[in-house]
Amino acid sequence: CRSGSGGNRGGAAMDLFGDLRRMNKRQLYYQVLNFAMIVSSALMIWKGLIVVTGSESPIVVVLSGSMEPAFHRGDLLFLTNFHDDPIRAGEIVVFKVEGRDIPIVHRVIKVHEKGNGNIKFLTKGDNNEVDDRGLYKEGQNWLEKKDVVGRARGFLPYVGMVTIIMNDYPKFKYALLAVMGAYVLLKRES
DSSP, rough: OOSHHHHHHHHHHHHHHHHHHSSOOOHHHHHHHHHHHHHHHHHHHHHHHHHHHHSSSSSOOOOTTTTTTTTTTTOOOEEEOOOTOOOOOOOOEEEOOTTTOEEHHHHHHHEEOOOOEEEEEEEOOOOOOOOGGGGGGGOOEEEGGGGGGEEEEEETTEEEEEEEHHOOOHHHHHHHHHHHHHHHOOOOOO
């Protein structure tokens, strides 16, 4: 005979499968459709935000401390990216650099406007000693508007820590997704 928490985990899994077996097909289909509706609603909201904000990523999480004290690791930023708005020194932008998957959140420190309307600019993290030329692709000294994902318009402090935890601990992410999926599938309407 075993004792401890291991037996409880096995019992919880058996209860989950028991609940699934007791559901008739109609209830199971209903719950699966309910889950699909939640996922598709979230996707529609995300796509709607993309259209409204003009940014391919309207919400981002600050992943490093390079912008402290303005933004801290885990802050959630709200972005817009209207192409008619000129980029100005002092503005905080989120940009992508060729060869890097993750966008970078830094402040514009210099802007060069040419007579033809072409704008190039240089960025730097508030907490960094040097500008970002070392982060840009080899041979690139300036960013252009096409590199900008969005411009910071607002933020919620530390709300994005959940995202950081899920990236740092993938098992936690999968466990959380499994629990949420099981809840949606097994939730019964009263």
